[in-house]
Amino acid sequence: MEIPDCYYPSEPVLVAPGGPTPKHTLYLSNLDDQIFLRFSIKYLYLFKRAVGAEILKLSLSRVLEEYYPLAGRVRASGEGDRGEKLEVDCNGEGALFAEAFLDLTAAEFLEGCRRPNRSWRKLLYRVDAPSFVAVPPLVVQVTHLQCGGMILCIAICHCLCDGIGSAQFLQAWAAQASVKPVVDLPISPFHCRHVLKPRVPPHITFSHPEFTSLPQPEPLPFLLSQFLQCQHLVPISATFTPEDILRLKKLCVPSLKCTSFETVAAHVWRSWARALDLPPSLQIKLLFSFNVREKLEPELPEGFYGNGFVLACAESTVEQLLNSNTHYSVKQVQEAKGRITDELVRSLVDMLEMRKVKPDLSASLVISQWSKLGLEDLDFGEGGPLHMGPLASEIYCLFLPVIGDFYAFNVLMSMPEKVADKFEQYLKESWSGEGEGEGG
Structure with missing residues (x-):
C-alpha cells in the first residue's frame, strides 16, 4: 500500500x-x-x-x-x-x-x-x-x-x-x-561506557571470524553481498507461532534442547541458502546479535543502554547445511553462542581499537533480534500499539515481536524478487533437509 x-x-x-x-x-x-x-x-x-x-x-x-x-x-x-x-x-x-x-x-x-x-x-x-x-x-x-x-x-x-x-x-x-x-x-x-574501554596495551586473543572472510574451495564468480545489492529486492514476512516453533524443534533429531530463537534462526538460515540456490561448496555464515551484558565479568550495570552486544558467527558449507538434519544447523547456532565469553568480548574491543573493521558480509545472513526486548510494550496513555516494526525492510533479517503473543516471532527481510516466493514457501515449510526428506 x-x-x-x-x-x-x-x-x-x-x-x-x-x-x-x-x-x-x-x-x-x-x-x-x-x-x-x-x-x-x-x-x-x-x-x-x-x-x-x-x-x-x-x-x-x-x-x-x-x-x-x-x-x-x-x-x-x-x-x-x-x-x-x-x-x-x-x-x-x-x-x-x-x-x-x-x-x-x-x-x-x-x-x-x-x-x-x-x-x-x-x-x-x-x-x-x-x-x-x-x-x-x-x-x-x-x-x-x-x-x-x-x-x-x-x-x-x-x-x-x-x-x-x-x-x-x-x-x-x-x-x-x-x-x-x-x-x-x-x-x-x-x-x-568506560566499562568497555580497551586494555592497555590491546591484546587480541581470538580470531573473530565475523570480521574475516572465509576461505573458499574455489574462486567465487561473484560476492553474494554484491549480487544481492544489485537485485530488485522485495520484503518477505512470515510469522512463527509457538506451535510452528514446536514443530521445528521436533525435527531436531536426535533430540537437542534448544531455544525458540536458535530453532527459528537455524530454519531461516537454511531456507535462505536453499532459496538462493547457492553453490554446494560455498562457505557461508550466519551472523546474529548476542547480548553480552551478563557474559562480561563483572556484568554490565543495570540500566546500561549502550551497545552491549556482539555478532555471534555460525559457519557451514551450503551442502552441509542443506543435506544435514535440523540438529546440525541448530547445533551450529548454539556453538556460535557458546564461544562468546568475557575474554572474547575484551579481545574484540581491543581489535577494534587497533583497526576499523566491518563484518564479513561476502556470504553471510545477518539476523537482528527485536523480539522479547519489550519494544512492543509501549503505552503512552491511550493503550498499547496495534502494530510495531521497522520503518523499512532491509537485506538483513529482523526477528520482530508479535503483538499479543509473547512467544511468537515475525521474521522480516528483503530478498531478490525472483526467489522471494520460494523463500517464503521454504520459511513456512517444516522441511528438514535431504537426510530426512523435504516438504511439510
Missing part, C-alpha cells in the same frame, strides 16, 4: 531536556563506534488512539533530563586515525520532533502493514544533513490519522543505543507520558 504524502502544519521543533543536564563529552566504546552501526534504528508504531503532541513533547523533555545524551550531538573526537572516533557532545540541544497529518485510517494502514514499502519513509521527517553525524541522535514524528489514531516513528542513533537500550529509553518515555505527575523511571540509565 502506497502511503499518501504527509501534511506538516509547521516546521519541526527541537525538544530539549526539561531541566538542567550535565554538559560534558560522552565517551563511546569501541562497540558503540563500529562502522556498521553508524545509522539510526527506525521504529514504527501504530496506535488506535492518538496522544496529543504537547503531551508527547512534554514527556519527552522530562525523559531527556535522564537520557540527556540523546539530546546532544554526535561528533568526531579527533582521536585515532583521521579523527574517526565518535563521541557525544552532551549539550542539551534537543531531539527533533515533527508533527504531521495523514489522509489514512489505522484500519487502512493495518491492511497493508504486514510488509513495509518505500513510501513508509514519509512517516519519518527527513533531516537534510551533510553526514550521519550531523543528524540529531533522536528524531521523532507523530502522524495523526483520520480515525483519531496515530503513527509514531522514532529514529535513534545506533551508536548510542542497541535494541535493549532503545527499548529501555522508549519504555521510560511512555511511562512519563501515561501518568501524572512525573514519576521515577522504571530503570535509571547508566551512561558511562
